[in-house]
Amino acid sequence: MPIEGLATQLRKGVIEYCVLAMLRNTPRYGGELIQLMRSQDGLLTSEGTIYPLLSRMRADGLVDTEWRETPRGSPRRYYRLTKAGQQAVSDFQREWVRFRATVDHVFVHEGGPQG
Amino acid sequence: MxxxxxxxxxxxxxxxxxxxxxxxxxxxxxxxxxxxxxxxxxxxxxxxxxxxxxxxxxxxxxxxxxxxxxxxxxDGDESHEAKESRRIGAIEVLALVLTPLVWPAGVILLWLSPAWNLRDKLIGTLVPPGGYLFILFSPALLLMGTGVTNSCGGTVDSGGNVVNSCTGVLALPVWQQDLINVGLVAIVVVLLVLPVLTAIYLARRLRK
Incomplete structure (x- = not known):
């Protein structure tokens, strides 16, 4: 697999959970999530994809939304975690920590001097 | 610009x-x-x-x-996709309603829907034999049967006594007639209940 395809596949697997993690402590609106993502290298290549992603997670019951007034401009849709969303984020974190440790172990201890 | x-x-x-x-x-x-x-x-x-x-x-x-x-x-999540494909649609609801009521239509829909596996479809097709359509015909069949074979008549024998003689079911002793009646009622009850049970079974399989 070419390295660019690999990065895309890896991103696809985790992006949803990264968004859920960013909503863990506080509800946020889409633009806010995009700003947070900008500081995370390589996590979000097309910024607009956050919106279909959020809409899909809402359809799946992982997040729900509420409109909030803004100081100026029109009200914004804020996304917050549901119970199922909280659960999904905890499950992912547990799984991810184990998985990362396994991969790290293979590369450091079993991969020879190049590792 | x-x-x-x-x-x-x-x-x-x-x-x-x-x-x-x-x-x-x-x-x-x-x-x-x-x-x-x-x-x-x-x-x-x-x-x-x-x-x-x-x-x-x-x-x-x-x-x-x-x-x-x-x-x-x-979706990136196969289990979710699988759930989606087994989603309850109009075909499934119609199949559930029609299988006991309008048997052939219900069964056709049952076989068209991807929501049930082969075993479920066979159960839906075979368990209520013909659904309620069969029950509509069965009393008619019974009536025809009794009408043809049952008759009673009184005749006067040479000694001047009236002799009642019957043929068919009515020729049997009373306790046997009662047994047959109880059996018939039981069959009708089973036939009424079975299609409903089948529909409930199919509905439960749909949720899985």
């Missing part, structure tokens, strides 16, 4: 996105378009010099409409 040209650029982008989202359910499509256009409006407000290059960069950062649409469709 005039404000008019800028608006054109944006509405062209949203138009392409709308096209790409054609196979996404209406409510979700509206939600995505709504959010994206609000995002563009807010970001445009933040641009220092409202040049065409800035606006084009903004739209480029958002991404290709085809890519956004792919993100709206992509």
């Amino acid at each position: 005039t404000a008019y040209q800028a608006d054109q650029l944006v509405s062209e982008y949203l138009g392409r996105l709308d096209e790409q989202l054609a196979d996404v359910p209406r409510t979700r499509r509206d939600e995505i378009l709504d959010e994206i256009s609000q995002h563009i409006a807010e970001e445009r407000g933040l641009l220092h010099n409202k040049s065409e290059a800035d606006l084009r960069n903004l739209l480029d950062r958002l991404g290709d409409p085809a890519e956004l649409a792919a993100a709206a469709r992509d």
